[in-house]
Amino acid sequence: MVKGLARFTEHFADFGDSYALIGGAACDVLFGEAGIDFRATKDLDVVLCIEVVDSAFAARFQEFLDAGGYSARERSSGRKEFYRFHKPERADYPAMIELFARRPDVPLLPEDATLSPIPIEDEALSLSAILVDDDYYNLLLERRVAKNGLSLIDAATLIPFKARAFLDLSRRHAAGERVASKDIRKHRADVFRLTQLLPATGKIDVADQIRSDLTAFINDVETDGYDPSAVVPGLALDDGATLLGRFYGLEA
Structure with missing residues (x-):
């Protein structure tokens, strides 16, 4: 199992409709279920379902970051990336978490944008996401499954x-x-x-x-x-x- 996945599963047990795991962590779960070895992976790629993500989920996510002692990764310019969190102080948490989402209805967001803020009611909580094309996001919603208490794609x-x-x-x-x-x-x-x-x-x-x-x-x-x-x-x-x-x- 991916390091820290059990922590993530427990923490977001009541928010299965708000996200879906993609990437290596989702592969690890599916291959484990099939009894096939998968390569080592340590990061969580999480697609946020912004239609249902609200301040309760955002607060829960912030609690997870605080509990793990995460830092928002910084660019060379010093600007923080509020879609990528790494260097947890606790060893039993995932090494890195990246957030993805479909393009939200955000005013003045450039057509060629690859990142976007996540609109939530509590403006004190700052989250962003790497943008996913609508066709891929719709496929995710159509084929998302629940496995071992997690929401992930098949x-x-x-x-x-x-x-x-x-x-x-x-x-x-x-x-x-x-x-x-x-x-x-x-x-x-x-x-x-x-x-x-x-x-x-x-x-x-x-x-x-x-x-x-x-x-x-x-x-x-x-x-x-x-x-x-x-x-x-x-x-x-x-x-x-x-x-x-x-x-x-x-x-x-």
Whole structure:
């Protein structure tokens, strides 16, 4: 189990409708349930469901940060990031928490914004979030599940999220931004790890943008000649791409 996940589960037991775990922590829960080993992960990526997030949730979140002794991460400019909290003083709390949300109805928020304040009634509580595209957020709401007292997204939803993260980080890296190559590789590998949790038959409907992103992901890994058997023994790239194409309706 991810370090500190039990603390998080207990603390937010009454707020399952207010959030959904994505990322490595969600993968860890799903793979554990399936009896399959997953890579080590220590951070919590939390999507806030801003339709129901209120001052009670914000206060509860602040209590969690205070109990763990977290700091809001600072940029080199000294500006605090109220969507990313790290360096807990207590060892039994998650190493870092990142907040995500769909674009809220906030006046004067630029169209190209990647971050936004979270609108809550208590202005003394300051939270922000990394913005999630509406298509991905709607898929999250549609396929969110409850596992072991946690709200999280299922494997079929994690795959598009991971593929999009791979694409975003790859593009930023190509544009000269400082991006860790290991993070790009991590998301790519996780997509193929997660194929082990997909049903043998069936498919799901996803938005056109998500299909486009998945197609771009497959094209990129095929161009790179990636070998998924390094993380899923016996899985050839062609077979993995075919599985993704069938399940998400990517065939022409």
